[in-house]
Amino acid sequence: MAGSPRRYVVVGAGGVGVAVAAALQDAGADVVLVARGAVLAAARERGLVYTRPGSRRVLDVPVVPDVAEVPLGPDHVLVLATKTQDVEPTLRRWAWQPGAERVPVVTLQNGLEAERVAARYAEVVVGGTTLVAARHVVPGEVHVANHPAVGQLVLGAAPSAALAPRADEVAAAVADDLRAGGWLTQHVPEIARWKAWKLLHNVTNATELLAGEPHDLDRLRAAVVEEARAALTAAGHAFADPDRERTFDPALAAVDAAGGWRPGQQSTWQSFARGSGSEVDFLTGEVVLAGRLHGVPTPVNAALQRVLGASALAGEPPATRHLDEVLALLPTGALR
Numbered sequence: 001m002a003g004s005p006r007r008y009v010v011v012g013a014g015g016v017g018v019a020v021a022a023a024l025q026d027a028g029a030d031v032v033l034v035a036r037g038a039v040l041a042a043a044r045e046r047g048l049v050y051t052r053p054g055s056r057r058v059l060d061v062p063v064v065p066d067v068a069e070v071p072l073g074p075d076h077v078l079v080l081a082t083k084t085q086d087v088e089p090t091l092r093r094w095a096w097q098p099g100a101e102r103v104p105v106v107t108l109q110n111g112l113e114a115e116r117v118a119a120r121y122a123e124v125v126v127g128g129t130t131l132v133a134a135r136h137v138v139p140g141e142v143h144v145a146n147h148p149a150v151g152q153l154v155l156g157a158a159p160s161a162a163l164a165p166r167a168d169e170v171a172a173a174v175a176d177d178l179r180a181g182g183w184l185t186q187h188v189p190e191i192a193r194w195k196a197w198k199l200l201h202n203v204t205n206a207t208e209l210l211a212g213e214p215h216d217l218d219r220l221r222a223a224v225v226e227e228a229r230a231a232l233t234a235a236g237h238a239f240a241d242p243d244r245e246r247t248f249d250p251a252l253a254a255v256d257a258a259g260g261w262r263p264g265q266q267s268t269w270q271s272f273a274r275g276s277g278s279e280v281d282f283l284t285g286e287v288v289l290a291g292r293l294h295g296v297p298t299p300v301n302a303a304l305q306r307v308l309g310a311s312a313l314a315g316e317p318p319a320t321r322h323l324d325e326v327l328a329l330l331p332t333g334a335l336r
């Protein structure tokens with residue numbers, strides 16, 4: 001089988017970036033990874049270690065320190081596998097170099113902001129909604145617990161196939177490459193609906209960072225999701241219904257807990273554990289923003305964002321703050 005003709009620059013060698021880069025390489029594409037800080041140091045010292053249930057490999061992919069270091073040609077695709085807060089700084093560094101104007105940008109972030117930011121810098125933007133149980137707590141070591149498929153990735157033109165036909169073609173091609181590399185993929189016409197659906201889950205990421213009784217944290221989770229649904233609906237978002245719309249069987253990417261996957265420690269938790277920044281302002285904070293712009297109160301999300309913003313600012317690890325600190329900012333009985 002001939003390999004993919006596309007040449008991928010994947011920025012961010014974390015949980016998603018490593019799993020995507022490895023798959024694209026398996027699909028026969030030319031891949032370069034961009035890494036920084038402790039991950040770059042680890043890649044140079046011992047290579048990027050990627051484990052899956054029953055397998056371990058050291059990625060055989062060039063790793064460079066700067067996104068502006070890769071000379072760009074017509075077949076390149078830029079894949080952003082950073083957290084949302086790093087999308088804009090990365091694109092500002094990259095977008096005005098020669099050749100970048102021809103390069104499609106793929107945004108794999110949770111939340112709703114990445115595609116909007118990317119459209120300021122790139123003509124062709126493809127959004128992706130990623131469901132993968134990736135764990136990255138030691139810099140340069142990524143474990144993906146899904147099996148046999150790597151994970152689920154839904155891709156679509158941003159803002160939509162109807163408004164961006166070239167991005168729609170790129171979305172289909174990238175979905176083909178990732179499918180060839182072992183992901184379950186789907187190419188959809190309205191990616192924003194999938195991103196909004198996923199955000200209803202990702203607003204619970206921040207709750208994993210709090211200490212507290214499981215029952216009380218469940219009540220907090222229910223409240224943040226209820227607020228998110230109301231605020232995002234008022235902002236005009238519709239939600240995909242994966243049970244009806246998915247074209248693949250998600251059971252083919254089941255989570256194998258044996259290899260070190262820990263429920264309740266998703267990517268936001270992992271960032272706090274590594275002391276490497278917070279995406280909360282683009283997940284919980286997206287709900288707060290939508291509420292403020294559209295007149296829907298979101299006190300529980302706002303309180304959660306405030307407590308975790310202070311925690312991130314102080315560089316604290318997960319579970320430093322207690323749920324009581326969030327409740328103290330809310331009227332008595334705010335959680336049912």
Ligand SMILES: NC(=O)c1ccc[n+]([C@@H]2O[C@H](COP(=O)([O-])OP(=O)(O)OC[C@H]3O[C@@H](n4cnc5c(N)ncnc54)[C@H](OP(=O)(O)O)[C@@H]3O)[C@@H](O)[C@H]2O)c1
Pocket residue numbers: 011012013014015016017034035036037038039065066067081082083084086089090108109110130131132133134135136266267271276277279
């Ligand atoms: N992990 C999962 O299971 C999962 C599942 C679904 C969706 N997602 C979403 O996917 C996105 C990526 O998450 P992740 O968990 O893969 O993040 P991650 O493990 O933190 O990896 C992101 C990496 O990108 C690096 N980075 C940021 N800007 C860079 C730049 N300009 N050049 C080079 N490296 C750069 C970061 O470095 P620093 O550490 O120095 O910041 C970090 O190593 C997030 O939006 C997340 O919400 C994650």
